[in-house]
Amino acid sequence: MNQKPPIYLFLLLIIVSPMAIDIYLPAFPQMAQNLNSPINDIQVTITLFLAALGLGQLIAGPLADRYGRKPLIIAGLIVYIISSSIAALSQQIEILWLSRIFQGLGTCAVSVSVMSGVRDSYSSERTASIYSYINGVICVIPALAPFVGGWLSETWNWRATFCFMSGYALLIAIICLWRLPETRPANTVCSTKLINWQQYKPILHNATFQFNSGLVMLAMAIIIAFVSIAPVRLMLELHLDPTSFSLWFGSNAIINIMASFMAPIAIKKLGKTRALQFAISMCTLAALLILLLSNIDHPFAFMGPIFIASTGFCLILGICCSSALAPFSQRAGTAASLLGFFQMAGASALVGIVNLMPLASLHIMAFVMALPLAWFVCYKRDVTLKVYDE
Known part of the structure; x- marks a missing residue:
């Protein structure tokens, strides 16, 4: 049996993804001035990173199953x-755009391997707690990274x-070379071809x-919608200054942190079915x-x-x-890659489509918040409850 990696390693690894999004945000104006580019071009670096992170999942999963985590x-x-070094040297x-694409691909490889590594190493009951801790760590970074990034850019520069x-x-x-063991099970199933859409069918057809x-x-779509709507609502419509906006925006990260670390307790006490119903009710409320x-x-x-x-979001995740990922012990990497693809690329595309609707910003936010209930109600009830009561 493969040795279980220390949980702290998974938590340290998952940080590379949110760090690449949040730490350089305070340096945007400085970057625009230094590179002689409009601020919109700097904002594109986030879009390119997220696109590479989402689309790269489809390749990273099969690679993790074939070569190991x-x-x-x-x-x-x-x-x-x-890629981070190239970005730092960009003129x-x-x-900078190209470096961000490769940074997203590198992050994608790490994220998929972490998700599949957790699935390899722990029981279904234990993984629910670990994924909550991972989400909690991810939520810590938006609260802390901008302060670190602001200090770095002011003390030196954006690079x-x-x-x-x-x-x-x-x-x-x-640390990983020293302490991280391989977790891929010996009976892992992988396709003879790296890019073979047939390998996704058993996963996509699984209820x-x-x-x-x-x-x-749908839960991730709530967070993405919030990130896109919050500046409009708080700064343009309610006329908050940047400092006040940062405090309100950062307060949600604190809520996410608390909810993520409390989620395992709630799941254990309520059971998965009742905890999920409670989470969806919170989003609907x-x-x-x-x-x-x-x-x-x-x-x-x-x-x-x-x-x-956001509290409901943490429970759902x-x-x-x-x-x-529970049914796919023999192809956890591929399953994790598909899950990550839907979570990042799917949620981003969904929010983009909803934003095209002729609705006010608050109505869009409410619409997205109600989608988990619609999915829960429309899906087959026997599948909905059977999954968690086994």
Whole structure:
């Protein structure tokens, strides 16, 4: 039997993804000035990163099943280190764009391997707790990274933020070479062809995966919608200054942290079925409240429902990530890659489509918050309950 990796290693590894999004945000104006580019071109670096992170999942999963979790993690960290270093040295915006694409691909390799490594090493009951802890760590970074990035960019310049990313990944790579065991089961199933759409069919046709990955995608859509709508609602419509906006925005990260670390307790006490129903109810309540309070011009009228929905989001992720991967011990890498694809690319595309609807920003937010309930109700009830009661 393969040795179980220390949980702290999974938590340290998963940090590379949110760090690459949040740590350099305070340096945007400085980057635009230094690279002589409009701020919109700097914002594109986030879009390119997320696109590479989402689409790369479809290749990273089969690679993890074929070559193992540890080799892919090390390879992903190496790509991340090199691309972060190139970003730090960039003199043209096009080079920065290219480096961000490869940074997203490196991050993708690490994320898929972490998710499949957890599935390899722990029981279904234990993975629900670990995925909640992982989500909690992911939520810590948006609260802390901008402060670190602001200090780095003010003390040196924006390039220091990418040097920090590279240095962190190098340190973690050294620790992984020393402490991370391979977790891939000996009976792992992998296709003879790396890109073979047939390998995804058994996973996509599995009712358990369909139901849980759908909820993961819809829950993630709530967070992405919040990130895109919050600046409009709080700064443009409610006229908050940047400092006040940062405090309100960061407060949701704190809620996510608390909810993620409390989720395992709630799941254990309520059971997966009742905890999931409670989580979906919270998202639905948030949708109703954000509509009822829409005429109140105070930040809490917007952020209060967001706090409630974010708590539901943390519960859904803890339950549904583990349940979606539970049937696939022999192809955990491929299953994790599909789950990550739906969670990132699927949720981003969904929010993009919803944003095209002729609705006010708060109505869009409420609509997205109500989608988990619609999925839960429309899906077959026998699948909905059977998954968690076994």
